[in-house]
Structures are given as structure tokens and as C-alpha cells.
Amino acid sequence: MKEKTLRNTKFKMCKLCKTKPVYEFTNQRKLCKACFIHWFEKKFLYTIRKFNMIRFGNIVGYENKGDFRGVVLEEVLRMFAKKSMIELVKLPTKKKVDKNAIPSTTDLEADKIIHFLIKRKPKKFGSAVEKKIIKPLYLFLDKEILIYAKLKNLKFGKISGSKDKISDFIDELEEKHPEVKQAVVKSFLVD
Numbered sequence: 074m075k076e077k078t079l080r081n082t083k084f085k086m087c088k089l090c091k092t093k094p095v096y097e098f099t100n101q102r103k104l105c106k107a108c109f110i111h112w113f114e115k116k117f118l119y120t121i122r123k124f125n126m127i128r129f130g131n132i133v134g135y136e137n138k139g140d141f142r143g144v145v146l147e148e149v150l151r152m153f154a155k156k157s158m159i160e161l162v163k164l165p166t167k168k169k170v171d172k173n174a175i176p177s178t179t180d181l182e183a184d185k186i187i188h189f190l191i192k193r194k195p196k197k198f199g200s201a202v203e204k205k206i207i208k209p210l211y212l213f214l215d216k217e218i219l220i221y222a223k224l225k226n227l228k229f230g231k232i233s234g235s236k237d238k239i240s241d242f243i244d245e246l247e248e249k250h251p252e253v254k255q256a257v258v259k260s261f262l263v264d
Contacts, residue, residue: 096220099251106224113213113221117149120212124201127153127172132160133207134170139230141222142176146210148227150174170205177208180215183254184240186261191239214254 094103104112121127135150137143147163154161162168201211210218222229236244247253 095224096217109220110224113217114149114152116212117209118153120201120209121153124207124211126202126207126209127157127159129158131171132162132168133172133174134162134164134166134168135174136164140176141219141227141229142178142210142215144227144229145218145222145225146174146176148222148225149209172207173205174207174209176210178210178213178215178218179254179258182208182211183257184243186257187243188239211258212255 092105095106096109097103127133133150133154135146137147150161153159162170164170164173201208243254
């Protein structure tokens with residue numbers, strides 16, 4: 074029994090920092106707190122660059138409803154605004170904005186796509202950028218956003234748990250087959 078415990082403890086280390094991990098990818102790569110925050114912010118910047126969301130001098134509006142997605146969106150947009158030449162304003166505002174950032178995630182997008190497929194309502198699914206609307210959290214799962222919020226000690230309201238049977242089924246499927254939500258979103262991704 075001791076050998077098994079020691080063996081399990083040995084593999085629960087961040088490869089870079091050799092400290093206790095807070096997140097594990099499906100390929101079993103583990104990240105500690107500092108490495109996870111760095112990975113998250115780097116992926117956020119990658120998403121903005123990949124989808125060409127924000128340009129030099131843009132005025133970016135965002136709405137924070139106090140949930141975990143909203144507070145994280147505000148946090149990473151502020152980090153981005155410090156590093157680039159953009160103006161960040163909280164909506165609603167009288168100021169004209171060039172881009173409107175919304176906290177849409179892989180979980181929300183996959184849920185929306187599957188609901189439309191099951192209900193057989195034809196709809197063209199959007200990408201991370203739809204005219205003036207941008208989705209900087211588009212490539213993140215809710216669990217990653219929640220971990221980031223907790224690690225950064227961001228204050229957010231209660232997470233609502235009202236879901237229908239289809240949403241519950243999607244969540245169960247994701248538990249059994251990780252990356253299903255990401256595969257669904259990628260299959261409908263419009264660059």
C-alpha cells in the first residue's frame with residue numbers, strides 16, 4: 074500500500090516546477106499554479122492573435138455580470154490592455170466601441186451547437202469573431218476558467234446550475250470522453 078501511495082505522489086508534480094499540480098491535461102501533462110496561470114494567459118493572447126480580434130487603437134467594451142466567466146474576461150482583458158495600445162471600457166457606455174467582448178466559452182458554444190443539431194433548427198454557427206462581437210474565451214473550457222478565477226482570487230457570484238437534459242448529457246459525455254466539446258466546436262469553427 075505504501076509503494077502505491079509513493080508512486081502516485083511522485084507523478085503528481087508539475088514537470089517544470091516540481092510542485093503540486095492544479096490542472097491536468099488529457100495527455101496527463103500537469104501544471105502547478107504559476108504554470109497554469111502562465112499557460113492560461115498565453116492561450117488567451119494566442120486566441121486574440123489567431124482570430125485577429127483586436128487591433129492597435131481599438132476601444133474594446135465588455136460586460137461583467139459577476140459570474141466566473143465575466144470576472145475572468147475582465148481580468149485577462151485588463152492584462153491585455155496593459156500590454157497593448159487599446160482602450161478598455163465597461164458596458165454599457167455612451168462611448169462608441171470598436172469591439173464588444175463577450176464571455177463565450179467552448180462549453181457554451183458546444184452546448185449551443187448540439188442543441189441546434191438535436192432540435193434540427195438550421196443555423197449558421199459563428200466563430201470567435203462575428204463582426205464587432207469577439208469571444209476571447211472561445212477556446213477555453215469552463216473548468217479552466219473557473220480554476221483561473223480561483224487561482225487569481227477573483228470574486229464572482231454563485232454558479233447557476235439550471236440545465237436541461239441535453240446539457241446534462243453533454244457534460245456526462247465530456248466526463249467520459251474528454252475533449253468532446255472541443256471537437257464539436259472545432260468541427261463548426263469558421264476562421
